[in-house]
Amino acid sequence: MVNHHQDSATAPLGPPGTSLSCSQLGQEGASMTTRAGAAAGVLIASLATSTAADGIGATMLILDGSGSMWGQIEDQTKIEIARESVGRMLADWPEDRDVGLMAYGHRSEGDCDDIETLMAPGPLDIRAAEAEMADVSPRGKTPIGASVRTAAEAVGPGGSVIVVTDGLENCGADLCELGVDLADDGAGLTAHVIGFDVADTDGQLACLAETTGGRFLPASDAASLSGALQEVSAPVPSEPLFVDEFERDNLGDDWTVDHPNPSGFILDDGALITMTVQPGYMGDAADQPNIFRWTEATFPEGDWDISADFTSRMGEVQSLGGRRAIVQVGRYRDVDNHISVYVFRQGNSNDDLWLRLRAVSGGTETRAEVEIAGDIRGYDLAQILRDFEEKGARLTISKRGRDYVGRLEMDGWTMQEGGPEVIETDPIQVLRTSGDPALFAGTLGSEQTVAEFDRIEITGVD
Structure with missing residues (x-):
């Protein structure tokens, strides 16, 4: 289990830095390469x-x-x-x-x-x-x-x-x-x-x-084994308690949009389509536009999963970095109290892509993350970005007791030949979370990021 605690006021979104072992506490944005539950050759x-x-x-x-x-x-x-x-x-x-x-x-x-x-x-x-x-x-x-x-x-x-x-x-x-x-x-x-x-x-x-x-x-690798083990050994979820597939013309009373900018989102053809209207992310600033909170849905008292299916246009590979894009799903009350899992394209010289789970409780941050593409062998970032746009993926937070895990499941494609189709973070431990189910897509730069959320669901787990 890897926990990374620091004051959220001094902990911006990124970029991640040098990878550390799972037993080490990183500096700002340090990589925590997951091995939770993974067993190479077991x-x-x-x-x-x-x-x-x-x-x-x-x-x-x-x-x-x-x-x-x-x-x-x-x-x-x-x-x-x-x-x-x-x-x-x-x-x-x-x-x-x-x-x-x-x-x-x-x-x-x-x-x-x-x-x-x-x-x-x-x-x-x-x-x-x-x-x-x-x-x-x-x-x-x-x-x-x-x-x-x-x-x-x-x-x-x-x-x-x-x-x-x-x-x-x-x-x-x-x-x-x-x-x-x-x-x-x-x-x-x-x-x-x-x-x-x-x-x-x-x-x-x-x-x-x-x-x-x-x-x-x-x-x-160890990280993908962790995801595979989670898939086949985790408790079986029951039928979803709440589902929204956005099959209508507007969000309606079931949703609240924080600091809405109507030019930055629309419901169309069974998807919530949103694009960046101001650089930032869910949990970055109190006035961050277009945080979508599913106020009609509630979390069960025990264990649960929250999942969102999406496609996203995160830009193209460039010679010197790329778009700093982000897609998030989580539980959000305010900037000092929230938890989210997100895919984050760093946009630096290596143009790394990360899966991160980040929780803030009372202003104190806990995080775990894993590099899922970038300056490591076997990855074709250009193809990965095309697959995110054309085929899509699913982001999930799983709560089991006080442990929370972030998971990325690809929709019939893989980051590299031979797998994996599931990648997850190390678990982080949080005593309690609060707030509404929430979605966000954005960027930390000037280029727009477009995301389409096709479905969000909350499932109780026995």
């Missing part, structure tokens, strides 16, 4: 079995101990990232959900039967789990199929499996056939598979997921 099998009392099933975490786990991602071994990531996941584990721990490939080389249950499913003992993971030393093979079968037998029928792996099956199992067997045996098991930095050339990983009714999600 195989996490979650088999949720129904219980008579509450229907909450057990989960088996299976740690990939194959030799490839000594590979490095951004100067850190995969096994180290795996231990950190699983530890972070367990730190937020629900008290009423049993969990176990398995590992494979960690005791001998070339042994496809090297699968060990380190902790049987039961109430979480996080210190014991961390101690067991610390003793896993990669050396062996990658028996994905046998591990999933073993985990299924240990936990029982009626749930799901989440597989995150940095390699392909190399012990002879046919994962497609395994998926068919699991689907046909009447246990109702669903397998989700996350492939980290691995080319699923023969489609085996995807087949295991799809034949059991699950999802296959590619991921390329």
Whole structure:
């Protein structure tokens, strides 16, 4: 968990600076590259079995101990990232959900039967789990199929499996056939598979997921693994409590526009279209025009998601920087009390693009952020900007207890070849938030930013 606290009066929107590790507090705008919940090369099998009392099933975490786990991602071994990531996941584990721990490939080389249950499913003992993971030393093979079968037998029928792996099956199992067997045996098991930095050339990983009714999600780094894990392991939202798809001619009484400039927005063809009328952003200044507050909608008392679907024209790539564009969704009361997640095009010489979650409570700021495009390998910023304009994306804030996470979900496209389609920030902890659901799109420069919001919704999460 990464928190960044400072007085909002001295903390303008950007630009972000040098990247820091997740344990460090950055200076103004410092990057906090997310690893929350990410597990490079981890195989996490979650088999949720129904219980008579509450229907909450057990989960088996299976740690990939194959030799490839000594590979490095951004100067850190995969096994180290795996231990950190699983530890972070367990730190937020629900008290009423049993969990176990398995590992494979960690005791001998070339042994496809090297699968060990380190902790049987039961109430979480996080210190014991961390101690067991610390003793896993990669050396062996990658028996994905046998591990999933073993985990299924240990936990029982009626749930799901989440597989995150940095390699392909190399012990002879046919994962497609395994998926068919699991689907046909009447246990109702669903397998989700996350492939980290691995080319699923023969489609085996995807087949295991799809034949059991699950999802296959590619991921390329710790941040994208975090998003993928959130997608397949997060609590299932209920039906939205409030939805607005803007299918009318004007906002009406359901919305309040702070300091409205009618020349800067319009409802047209099922979208709220807004463009910059004054440089700034939601939370920047008390008189910021065209902050759209959904005053008719309310947040539930417990956990919730607020999401907005949008397309946005953020400008073109230029030789020396570009447009400083921003698209936000959040909860807004005033400049001293709000929380928002936003895509922010920095417009500096590197022309970086960031996902940021920023909360201000009583004038004190907390933030977490991740660079999603820019001066890093594998990104075509020009294509990304076109995809934001033509295909669109979804911005979400998820509240779980006192933790808040910002998430960006692309609509059928990715920042780079092979994924990810979901990117999220580290969680930040806020004791309470207040205010209305809110939308904003703007810039910090002289060039206009045009955004179209097609839908906003609030969902309660059990």
